Amino acid sequence: MVARWIMRRITWTNSEERRRCTALASVTARHDRAVRECVRILASLLIIFISTAASADESVSDNLRQIEFFETKIRPLLVDRCYKCHSAKSQPLKAGFRIDSKAGLLKGGDSGPAIVPGKPDESLLIESIRYESNEMPPNEKLSDAEISALTKWVALGAPWPKESTAAVPSTDKGYDWQVLSRHWAWQPVRKGEPPAGEGHDRIRNPIDQFVTAGLRDAGLKQAETAPAAVFVRRAFVDLIGMPPAPSELEDWTKRLAANSGSELNDAAVRQLVDTLLERPQYGERWGRHWLDVARYSELGGWTQDNRPHPMAWRYRDWVVRAFNADLPYNEFVRHQIAGDKIGREAAVGTGFFALGPNYSSDGGDPESVAQAKSETLDDRVDTFSRAFLALTVACARCHDHKFDPIPTQDYYSIAGVFYNSREGETALVDDHVMRDYHDQQRAISELLNKIKKSRQTAKQEKREISEEEQEQIDRWQKDADDRKAKAPPKYDFAHTIHDSDSRDMQVALRGNMLKPGGVAPRRFLRIVAGEEREHFTEGSGRQQLADAVVDPDNPLTARVIVNRIWLHHFGMALVRTPNNFGTLGERPTHPELLDWLAATFIESDWSIKSMHRLIMTSATYRTSSAFNETAFALDGDHRSIWRMNPRRMDVETWRDSLLSVTGELDATMGGPSVDNIVNSNRRTLYAKISRNDPLASDEFLRLFDFPIPRASSAKRTSYVIPQQFLFMMNSQFMLDRATALAKRLQHESNEPKSRIERAYTLLYGRKPSDRESQLATRFLESEPPSGSGPNRWQQYCQVLLSANEFMYVR
């Protein structure tokens, strides 16, 4: 099901997807041809709505769709095939007829009006392109597809966006704020009364009321409660990223099944969730989810992005600590945007920005330098807006956002905050340690400078160094060497950001910083904060920016994070575009539930752990993932949440689980990263991560859909590709795990049958079926492979570890 949904997203043959938006990417148009192209598109795409302004969200999006249809199918066609003879620039203009505006079409030419909106069969234009009267274009008839597109367009009433005469749209005059502000995501969070719901005996909290009411409306029934053992494995993997040990499984299964019926014991569910939330492995698991969003990377490793961040892991550990301590989410956000103004520990949080790429130019020509600078700012704005607000503010870098009310000026209002921030270090030691280090380093460099100077003087005076001078140089050198030997190592520090200035930035026209436009006062987005916004003037303005993000009246922040939490519990989020709540994102499947969760989240002091408790104690989270043909036929996309969605483990969980079931996991927490995680027994979280694959671990992680951390990633893809099985069949890592598992089984039991059972309990949390035992026995008893390779038990263990059942959470 997941596969089908993803395939639909990526298959270009899906016309609906393609029609929705043509790429209008954040280029800096430098070249004159590119500039002309850009101006043409910008001028045409500056969206104002069609004259019949819409009155509801649906019609807004209908209109948007029509305009998109025009911009993707119709305008390019007119430009390519008709403009040569029928536009303002045509020399000469043929038949006195212009096709480059709606007015021109309505007025028509020598033969009268070219179109009658809504009536293609009465439109001269359509007759002509069908070669029924005039034959246009004269040289070559349009294709059938093109003719039917134009016919459809006229039938739709020939929608044509209002054109701006300004070549460079840099103000927000183009938006109809009243209409645009009706989009669901800009509305205040409303905590509504939960509906009655269905199946009262199973309802555990308001989540179930919202979900079952939706199921009832969709004519579906909620799946049965999952068996206790399945639930235990699910809860373990979800919260700590590893399956339970057999004794834990047995214990919790017993406690959960303490009820007489098929329902799980509520108290036991609560205790299980609480127990797991208290484990430090919880922070390692959930911190990693956030590191995806934060596009966490330690190395750029590339000519234009090569500033090293050797202490990046300090930020990673900070995130893990924050989750384990249940740092309220509003503080978590505040620390990452402006922690340097709060304290040393909080400052580490600003690694969120400090670890991003710092693009540089490798030739130094001014255009490349400006381009690199603006690309770096783009990273900051993009990561900031998608991570905290699920907005694509970076789309407004060169032109006003095409679909969301985000004018270019708003982009530079946010960019300005980061334009006044620089990357630096925060010492994590007492001041005297730092002072000591710097004193020593200064002394050493002073000595070396003296030596240099003395040599230079001699050179300038065109003479040899005197004996006396040489003796002095030697003394300095020795002193310097002694000091170097004794000097303390560089103290611990974190990569952090700091204010560098406090000036508003100018809009970069068409994204080009060499062409500054009007001033963009540093302030928050108008669509969130309204027209009268606070001007950020304290330093860079980061602290004020952080305040604006976590303002309880900001409709986005709480919705965005509860949606992310939901995603990682169910595999699918309530808003299925977790990094885009704008008009091109998806609408929530359960808008009232999303709001109820967001409001509850703020009421519970932005506590993420409370949100886990709420979700995981619901009946909805307890449902079985069993397949149901009827429900699948009605809702194969699982939008109504009729069952738990079966999920394939992400690479961290899979590798950590492998090491944990073989008994090899090294549970050490934190510290510098491991260069090649494949050769280590540490958790996968501790792999060194890069943006350009120079590391041995990169290849392994990428093989299993670990995102390339060049940009914020909300949701992992999950692809099944053959190379993954090459890894399972042939890699030393898997051979070693198989050997370890075989050894463990051998150690824990003498008898083949009970070893097989033990393996099934360890790996899958259940007993093998008869045929599975039979097959295993037959395989283990058959003639072993020749040579000194793995024996049958090792081969068998490798198969069990590579099996789908191990990799899936159900």
Add this chain to the structure above:
Amino acid sequence: MPHYNSRLPVSRRDALHRIGAGFGSLGLAAMLADAQVTAQDGNSPPSPLAPKAPHFAPKAKHVIQLFMPGGPSQVDTFDYKPMIAKYAGQRPKTVDRKTLRNTKNGLFPSPFGFKKYGQCGKWVSDVFPHTAACVDDICFIHSMHTDIPEHAGAMMMFNLGHLQPTRPSLGSWLCYGLGTENQELPGFVAMSPRAQPRGKAANWGNAFLPGAYSGIYANIASMKPDSILRDLKNPHLSRAEQREQADLLAQLNRFDLERQHQDQKLESSIQAMEMAFQMQFAVPEAFDTTSETKATLEMYGDSEFAKGCLLARRLVERGVRMVQLSHSVDGYDIAWDTGHGNIEHHRELAHKSDQGIAALIRDLKQHGLFDDTLVIWGGEFGRAPTSEGQKGRDHDHYGFTVWMAGGGVKPGFTYGATDEFGCTAVQNRAHVHDLHATILHLMGLDHEQLTYRYSGRDFRLTDVSGNVMHEVIA
């Protein structure tokens, strides 16, 4: 060991029904008999690399990109400009343009001779004698231009259509758009003889496209056919022994599938595992040139680059969608950057690649692959007709040459032109975006329709630009 399924043409449903009944006293072989069935079953969801129909009938099905990182000089190779010698040392207004280092020197005549070749009478520099003999198969584009005169960014532009390494590469887009023809080989292979081109994996990376569309890199100098892909070969087991193990895994996965009913992902994973099994043998075979005839090997000659050319032919012959072969030398990731040093070094670089390039064109023809394969030669920018230092040339992004051959382009044809000194593209100017639009067009893809939704908008290889150069299409 026999392939059990070859004598057991059972449908998947029958197989599931049968194993559901349990085994009784069957032997191991019989128990595993159904294991490979699913791999041939048409009901499984397609892999992300399964072939997809193009937007319209393609002219070419494969691309071989001969990438010349560092920027070969157009006026010393294929864009003959006798006027440079006539005005040697002078700096006419036409060439008085700001290049990377903003040199102020005068025109510097090519140290190489030029001769006319072929039916089309194309002038080619003496450093490319073999390629010169193929001019009647080649379509030259002299009017290329790009955005900036520095290597890193311009290389990204040439391979990703964007100055920063944040976008998918051409080959990734092609695999995303078209899939690939042979599921037992990677869809996109990148190779270089020595150093990886500057920017490394970004040149063949998938960026935000799914990982399945990433290029696989092979180093020609150090490659061994059975280690092209990581973990391609089992260190201990024979094929037959591993077959048993793979069948056991397939059987357990099928039990699981049966329990979970119709989960498509589980089906595709059984299919992918069987593909992986086959890859172990198909990949080394494709990269092993020992079966080539002596005549073929001699035609290519013994340079490392030529070996890459031969491998490129073998790969497209087996259905690989795109091969990117970058020319490189030991320790230098922009081999053709001989500018500020000595343009004379072009002679050696050309020598090391010339024979292989010509052999590739001939070999593709001999194998009937030339019409389906688009060969593209060029670097990220060109070099100025003026001198930098004594005998060098600075970067020139205003005008440079790229040529294409095979797959639907006009043979023996020249498109566009630079000014009389070869500095700036003046006639039929073609930006890199236009080249990309044209390549996609030749492959049957509309560059405006090939989009991927990411981060709130639809991305394209050509960004917001690109016009197909219809005149170069045969």
